[in-house]
Amino acid sequence: MIRANELTKKFRLKGEIDIVALNSVSIQVRDGEVFGLLGPNGAGKTTFMRLISCLLSPTSGTLEVAGFDCTRNPVEIRNKIGLLCEEPGLYERQTVFNNLSLYGELYGMERDEIEDRIDELSALLDFKNLLEMKSGRLSKGQRQRVSLARALLHEPEILLLDEPTANLDPVSANAVREAIRQIQRQSDNNRIVIVCSHNLDEVEKLCKRVAIIDNGHIVETGSIDNLEHELWKSESFEIVLKGGTPSSDFLEYLAKLDVVGDVQIIHNAREEPIGSTDSHLVLKIGLRSSPRSIDRNSEDIIADVVKLVAAQSNLKIVSVSSEKHSLEDVYLKLMRDKMDDVKEFQEMSAPGQD
């Protein structure tokens, strides 16, 4: 478990005012969780990662990592952490094997243990044939896989991935992502993985929960589904129908269901006269505002409602599509809302400054 409470980090530059990189950040990451850290450049993501790996000490607040306090037990924490930086940081004149074994020694591993682990990881991450090659001759993707192996060498309880696929081509990036997934599948599911990335699609694919950080503050934390739900309040889905119009009794019946919020016939998809046998129409059904409070996921609920509609003998279902927002939508909406708030605040405070 990682538990940050009112965590603040300030940097003092000579002759300049303090730079607040993190401001009263409180966050919890549970064991076994794959957690995403999102935010624009300079938001404080890397500072947070460096605080977790005890490379920096907090100015105020507390940070507990794997049961240890970061100011009192930094060595114990470093033993439990594997860090993958944006730049692979390999010694280019050394072979891949030597790069990895150096780190094994720094983590206090025995020689045999190091060799076994390198063998295992090179097979898992598919670079066994590169072990004797100088790391300066590797491609970017290969280097990143080697540095991922370096971060995993001592079997850390916490894996910190800072921009794991930055500067990689799509094929290499996908290979690194697949490697991360594979590692998480192979682990005992207790390992915490924190992914810090600008690539929202990547975070969406890898992470269950995310924190959005901006200007040293946590803007929002939660599962991607919950964030989407909080922002758009309710999910809806559309059923394209053919063969007529549902009866008003049936629409009323649907609207009265516990899980359904509202029902609308929004438009005729092919602009044919409603009521004709060839007409297509779209039935937009909004789910109740908190489907997550019910012990069923929204896909199951949608499937049940679709079954009910399909049971109407005069209607034929052409397609069903649910309105789903991506993490990118969530992120952009949150950042836009935040910018609007700042603008509003500036406008309000402007007359007072004159």
Place this chain on the structure above:
Amino acid sequence: MLPILIGPFLILALGFFYVTFGSALQFEETSTLILPFLAVLFPIGIASGIAMDSFVGERTRRTIEPILATPITERALFVAKVLASFLPAMIVSYCTLIAYSLLIATAKASNLTVVFSPASLSIIFWQAPAIALVGTCIMIIASAKIRDPRAAMQIGNVIMLGVLFGFFYIFSSYMSEFEITILVNSLLTVSALVLLLMGNKSFTREEILSRI
């Protein structure tokens, strides 16, 4: 590595040429000029060069952050960095000095006790390590305090030049004076120890990372 290996032997060859074919200078005088050059210039040049690459280079190549994330203590890392700069410098310097000594011993019959006087021996075995440590520590402190790696290199070079000029100025006229070399050696040793403590103090994870 190549300049480090080639440099000493190139100068060695020149020294040998100078000694063998002679000039207006006496053999002993020539040898006593080359000896401090080898004993002092190599340790400070090589040690500060490696130290510069070891600290500033690690930053520019971004290899320092993964190392700092390991459980290694800051002191152990600092000592390892100092030794990694200091030991190769001393090994190369002493190898060159041994080769040079053998050459002057065989090249010409001479009074070697003049060349290897107590003063010159104290330079070889005391002053050379002390000045190598001074060079290493100056580079560590410069690279830890300055954000731009190029600025660190330039400042390190300027400081190193100052050290060398000052040193040769004192040396040139008083080389043979044992008491003076002991005084210079003592001053350099104290400076090396003070700089080691300062370097150790400035070598913290936070200090290093805040300058990346």
